[in-house]
Amino acid sequence: MLRICQGVLLSGVQVVLKIIKHYQEEGQGTEVVQGVLLGLVVEDRLEITNCFPFPQHTEDDADFDEVQYQMEMMRSLRHVNIDHLHVGWYQSTYYGSFVTRALLDSQFSYQHAIEESVVLIYDPIKTAQGSLSLKAYRLTPKLMEVCKEKDFSPEALKKGNITFEHMFEEVPIVIKNSHLINVLMWELEKKSAVADKHELLSLASSNHLGKNLQLLMDRVDEMSQDIVKYNTYMRNTSKQQQQKHQYQQRRQQENMQRQSRGEPPLPEEDLSKLFKPPQPPARMDSLLIAGQINTYCQNIKEFTAQNLGKLFMAQALQEYNN
Amino acid sequence: MATPTVPASAPPAAPAPAPASPTAPAPGSAPAAAPVLVPTAAPASSSDPAAAATATAAPGQPPTSAPAPAQTPAQSLPGPALPGHFPGGRVVRLHLVILASIVDSYERRNEGAAHVIGTLLGTVDKHSVEVTNCFSVPHNESEDEVAVDMEFAKNMYELHKKVSPNELIQGWYATGHDITEHSVLIHEYYSREAPNLIHLTVDTSLQNGRMSVKAYVSTLMGVSGRTMGVMFTPLTVKYAYYDTERIRVDLIMKTRFSPNRVIGLLSDLRQVGGVLARIEDALSTVLQYAEDVLSGKVSADNTVGCFLMSLVNQVPKIVPDDFETMLNSNINDLLMVTYLANLTQSQIALNEKLVNL
Numbered sequence: 271m272l273r274i275c276q277g278v279l280l281s282g283v284q285v286v287l288k289i290i291k292h293y294q295e296e297g298q299g300t301e302v303v304q305g306v307l308l309g310l311v312v313e314d315r316l317e318i319t320n321c322f323p324f325p326q327h328t329e330d331d332a333d334f335d336e337v338q339y340q341m342e343m344m345r346s347l348r349h350v351n352i353d354h355l356h357v358g359w360y361q362s363t364y365y366g367s368f369v370t371r372a373l374l375d376s377q378f379s380y381q382h383a384i385e386e387s388v389v390l391i392y393d394p395i396k397t398a399q400g401s402l403s404l405k406a407y408r409l410t411p412k413l414m415e416v417c418k419e420k421d422f423s424p425e426a427l428k429k430g431n432i433t434f435e436h437m438f439e440e441v442p443i444v445i446k447n448s449h450l451i452n453v454l455m456w457e458l459e460k461k462s463a464v465a466d467k468h469e470l471l472s473l474a475s476s477n478h479l480g481k482n483l484q485l486l487m488d489r490v491d492e493m494s495q496d497i498v499k500y501n502t503y504m505r506n507t508s509k510q511q512q513q514k515h516q517y518q519q520r521r522q523q524e525n526m527q528r529q530s531r532g533e534p535p536l537p538e539e540d541l542s543k544l545f546k547p548p549q550p551p552a553r554m555d556s557l558l559i560a561g562q563i564n565t566y567c568q569n570i571k572e573f574t575a576q577n578l579g580k581l582f583m584a585q586a587l588q589e590y591n592n
Numbered sequence: 593m594a595t596p597t598v599p600a601s602a603p604p605a606a607p608a609p610a611p612a613s614p615t616a617p618a619p620g621s622a623p624a625a626a627p628v629l630v631p632t633a634a635p636a637s638s639s640d641p642a643a644a645a646t647a648t649a650a651p652g653q654p655p656t657s658a659p660a661p662a663q664t665p666a667q668s669l670p671g672p673a674l675p676g677h678f679p680g681g682r683v684v685r686l687h688l689v690i691l692a693s694i695v696d697s698y699e700r701r702n703e704g705a706a707h708v709i710g711t712l713l714g715t716v717d718k719h720s721v722e723v724t725n726c727f728s729v730p731h732n733e734s735e736d737e738v739a740v741d742m743e744f745a746k747n748m749y750e751l752h753k754k755v756s757p758n759e760l761i762q763g764w765y766a767t768g769h770d771i772t773e774h775s776v777l778i779h780e781y782y783s784r785e786a787p788n789l790i791h792l793t794v795d796t797s798l799q800n801g802r803m804s805v806k807a808y809v810s811t812l813m814g815v816s817g818r819t820m821g822v823m824f825t826p827l828t829v830k831y832a833y834y835d836t837e838r839i840r841v842d843l844i845m846k847t848r849f850s851p852n853r854v855i856g857l858l859s860d861l862r863q864v865g866g867v868l869a870r871i872e873d874a875l876s877t878v879l880q881y882a883e884d885v886l887s888g889k890v891s892a893d894n895t896v897g898c899f900l901m902s903l904v905n906q907v908p909k910i911v912p913d914d915f916e917t918m919l920n921s922n923i924n925d926l927l928m929v930t931y932l933a934n935l936t937q938s939q940i941a942l943n944e945k946l947v948n949l
Contacts, residue, residue, distance in 0.1 A: 284692035291689050291724065295756055320696075325755040339751065346748050349741075350728045351700040454691055479929065490936065500947065553947075560940045567933040574926040574933075579864050581922055587907055588915050
């Protein structure tokens with residue numbers, strides 16, 4: 271019975287805060303920080319109620335057992351009545367570059383085990399810019415099938431009719447608070463009068479945009495390399511076809527000649543042994559790259575939309591001033 | 593003999609008792625010693641040897657007074673100016689995560705449990721103690737006794753240390769609005785783990801219609817040579833945020849206003865709209881104030897006037913032509929980038945189609 275997850279409910283301020291805190295403390299630079307999401311499934315929504323972080327892989331901790339850490343955590347949490355059902359995992363990302371093979375594999379193993387699991391991607395840099403960037407993704411059922419077969423050849427992918435748009439589907443996130451937390455919020459409102467920081471309205475955004483574009487260009491380069499590989503493959507195949515054809519024709523001619531001379535015809539040799547077909551390039555990687563490029567483009571478009579709005583505002587302010 | 597040797601059993605008050613002099617300026621604020629509850633029936637006041645300002649406790653308590661004054665006076669002063677045993681000074685900086693976690697674990701408590709307790713983790717720097725993480729610990733409480741699962745606490749602490757090795761045990765928390773005898777016992781349990789503990793109470797039962805958050809440090813009091821009692825002295829609590837946390841908090845605060853406490857994450861332009869709305873509110877308040885002053889309802893305040901002046905002057909005065917060029921070039925940049933992004937997307941879509949032929 272397939273339960274399709276319609277949305278993700280983050281109940282508990284603390285999930286989000288913990289994720290943010292974890293990134294703040296652990297991950298600086300391009301490292302990713304990861305952790306586990308706990309919660310339960312309610313009808314068609316996935317409710318996430320708690321989370322805990324995963325320690326980084328350090329070289330001097332070679333015998334560190336991840337599984338054991340997880341089991342211990344979950345056991346302990348059960349004691350204090352925290353939902354200990356694994357429902358997904360989260361990861362931080364650097365400028366939105368998260369569509370990688372590793373992610374795919376992890377998410378696949380999660381989703382295979384638990385039908386509705388999601389991966390929460392938290393983008394700290396975008397959040398620092400002023401808007402919280404937290405997205406939940408799952409693999410589409412089609413991709414799940416393909417992964418199950420472990421068959422990433424082009425034929426299988428074509429059969430599944432998978433395009434890069436159909437790899438991940440985004441699940442809408444909703445945040446819900448309990449009453450007591452609401453009370454807490456009201457308290458804090460009174461007590462902590464910290465000045466608002468309007469990062470979002472800052473017009474100086476070219477740095478961010480530049481970095482995004484840089485990453486996009488890198489990916490496009492990879493993509494073009496991939497395309498070149500694919501082209502060579504196509505060319506090789508067609509050349510090989512020609513060669514096969516020629517060989518066959520020659521054979522036939524020879525056979526006719528021999529027949530006319532009365533000699534036994536040469537045996538038909540196995541063509542496939544003579545002409546080994548070239549290896550088709552792995553399609554999965556290019557799919558991933560395409561997906562990544564797509565994400566970058568989306569991000570950039572969002573960003574530019576915001577900036578345009580801000581610029582028009584600045585213009586209005588100036589006009590009024592003059 | 594102003595500096596007695598405090599019996600080793602009591603943790604926080606042990607270290608080098610501060611010389612009596614620095615406490616001299618502090619006692620001025622000592623009158624605020626009130627809200628401290630003491631399990632032992634001794635008078636709940638801060639005793640102060642040097643200047644027995646409010647001390648209803650007789651100066652005949654020199655043994656405890658030496659450790660005590662360094663801690664008790666400056667409750668209202670977030671002053672790092674105090675030397676001595678509590679290296680963190682008077683301020684506890686709490687992150688929002690802690691409160692959210694505490695409330696959450698309170699909501700999930702076992703049937704029949706009146707409140708929950710747990711450990712606080714964090715770091716100390718010279719001005720304050722920063723509490724950044726916490727986890728709850730199961731415990732059983734009955735009329736006479738309290739059982740805390742310390743094994744569990746230790747295990748959890750080890751696990752947490754693996755992720756963030758900088759965090760040390762800073763104290764413990766309890767829900768409920770007062771300090772009880774059990775607190776002392778629990779405090780003692782914890783003091784075996786770490787020195788200088790902080791005790792945090794979060795009033796989830798909403799006494800006085802508010803959820804108050806208070807922090808305490810324990811000190812000894814009593815007469816030396818006899819049983820020592822423990823007194824909890826309050827500390828100032830401040831809230832600390834990381835920048836990214838602040839943005840989150842703003843978003844979450846919005847859930848207060850929606851009927852079923854639900855809020856979705858906004859998409860790009862709407863976020864800008866949201867922030868703008870807030871600025872609009874702020875501006876209208878300012879305008880209202882200005883009008884009030886003009887119509888004489890409110891007396892004019894010079895400092896506010898200065899601020900308003902600088903506010904208005906912050907819109908930069910640029911020659912219109914220059915501004916036009918700047919604006920246009922920026923818009924051009926953005927449009928070009930959008931165009932390129934769209935182009936790239938259509939390119940890869942096309943590529944897909946071709947490859948799948």
